[in-house]
Amino acid sequence: MIELLSQPWPWYVAGTIAGLMVPLLLILGNKKFGISSSLRHTCAAVIPANIRFFRYEWKKEQWNLFFVVGIFVGGFIAGTVLHNSEPPIVAESLRSQLSLWGINDFTGLLPSDIFSFEALFSVKGIVFMIVGGFLVGFGTRYAGGCTSGHTIMGLSNFQVPSLIATIFFMIGGFFSAHFIVPFILQNL
Amino acid sequence: MQNTHHETLEENQARHLDSVCTNESELDHPWWHNFKYLIVGILFGITLVKSEIISWFRIQEMFHLASFHMYGVIGTAVVIGSIGVFIVKKLRLKSIYGEDIHIDSKTFNKGQIIGASLFGIGWAMTGACPGPLYAQIGSGFFAISVTLLSALAGTWVYGALREKLPH
Numbered sequence: 261m262i263e264l265l266s267q268p269w270p271w272y273v274a275g276t277i278a279g280l281m282v283p284l285l286l287i288l289g290n291k292k293f294g295i296s297s298s299l300r301h302t303c304a305a306v307i308p309a310n311i312r313f314f315r316y317e318w319k320k321e322q323w324n325l326f327f328v329v330g331i332f333v334g335g336f337i338a339g340t341v342l343h344n345s346e347p348p349i350v351a352e353s354l355r356s357q358l359s360l361w362g363i364n365d366f367t368g369l370l371p372s373d374i375f376s377f378e379a380l381f382s383v384k385g386i387v388f389m390i391v392g393g394f395l396v397g398f399g400t401r402y403a404g405g406c407t408s409g410h411t412i413m414g415l416s417n418f419q420v421p422s423l424i425a426t427i428f429f430m431i432g433g434f435f436s437a438h439f440i441v442p443f444i445l446q447n448l
Numbered sequence: 449m450q451n452t453h454h455e456t457l458e459e460n461q462a463r464h465l466d467s468v469c470t471n472e473s474e475l476d477h478p479w480w481h482n483f484k485y486l487i488v489g490i491l492f493g494i495t496l497v498k499s500e501i502i503s504w505f506r507i508q509e510m511f512h513l514a515s516f517h518m519y520g521v522i523g524t525a526v527v528i529g530s531i532g533v534f535i536v537k538k539l540r541l542k543s544i545y546g547e548d549i550h551i552d553s554k555t556f557n558k559g560q561i562i563g564a565s566l567f568g569i570g571w572a573m574t575g576a577c578p579g580p581l582y583a584q585i586g587s588g589f590f591a592i593s594v595t596l597l598s599a600l601a602g603t604w605v606y607g608a609l610r611e612k613l614p615h
Binding site for chain 2: 265266268269270271273274275276277278279281282283284285286287288289290291292293295296298299300302303307309311312313314322323324326327328329330331332333334335336337338339342348350351353354357358366368369370371375376377379387388389390391392393394396397398399400401402403404406407408410411412413414415416417418419420421422425426427429430431432433436437438440441444
């Protein structure tokens with residue numbers, strides 16, 4: 261069983277579980293699937309700094325923090341008990357493109373060339389990890405949600421604003437993957 | 449008394465600002481009731497790692513149209529989620545506490561264009577949306593804590609600048 265679960269899971273299994281999060285959270289306690297809000301609740305809990313956006317009773321939303329701690333623990337279980345030492349499959353066309361751009365490490369889910377503590381001493385690493393992370397936090401809150409809150413929860417409830425947000429997530433992502441990421445990899 | 453009520457209202461409004469995920473429950477549970485969300489989170493976290501949604505390479509594949517994987521994951525999730533919402537509404541299901549389930553509608557604002565584009569840029573750079581950030585750290589990529597801290601900083605700066613940004 262452990263053997264089977266350690267193999268990479270196919271998309272339809274992952275999609276089904278992710279989709280089931282929506283009705284499951286509704287039934288467990290009227291909660292709306294969404295993850296980026298955990299960042300906001302953490303700000304509200306730790307450094308509200310009298311900013312109106314963070315002045316609310318974050319404790320009413322603490323279920324969301326339990327949920328993301330669960331994601332962390334799930335990641336730990338997947339990386340230990342269910343660990344799979346096979347390198348991930350990367351599409352050949354992408355692999356050769358990335359090699360040209362200077363990515364050499366294809367052994368893990370993240371290339372250590374740009375995602376490691378050592379990489380933090382390079383401009384490239386700083387831009388990918390710190391600027392990238394900042395944009396994720398700033399952008400999701402500005403958009404009012406992320407891939408879970410808008411794309412999965414919002415689209416499941418046929419919300420037009422979520423469709424607009426999802427379209428622009430993709431536009432930003434395509435632009436970034438084709439212009440920004442190659443630029444940083446080749447020039448910084 | 450009037451004043452207190454007004455403040456509560458304002459507090460609620462602040463909490464629901466542009467948010468897609470706030471939750472108002474009339475019920476008050478002891479904190480340990482939240483452990484069930486931890487369990488659900490664990491299931492989701494394992495899924496994120498084992499299906500390689502947390503992989504930077506998978507996200508690049510998606511944006512280079514080099515693999516169907518991520519489209520399959522997201523597409524299936526939306527279909528299953530829609531069926532779930534449909535059933536919940538159709539059968540007027542109640543939560544396990546007997547509460548009516550209601551899902552607020554979202555209103556459009558420019559953040560869903562500007563903010564969403566900025567997030568998209570960051571998504572392709574980090575190869576992660578917020579959920580995968582937690583799962584990446586849990587699965588042993590400890591350096592991603594720096595990315596998570598930076599995402600927290602981004603959220604905080606948005607909160608600080610909110611009134612000045614177009615919405």
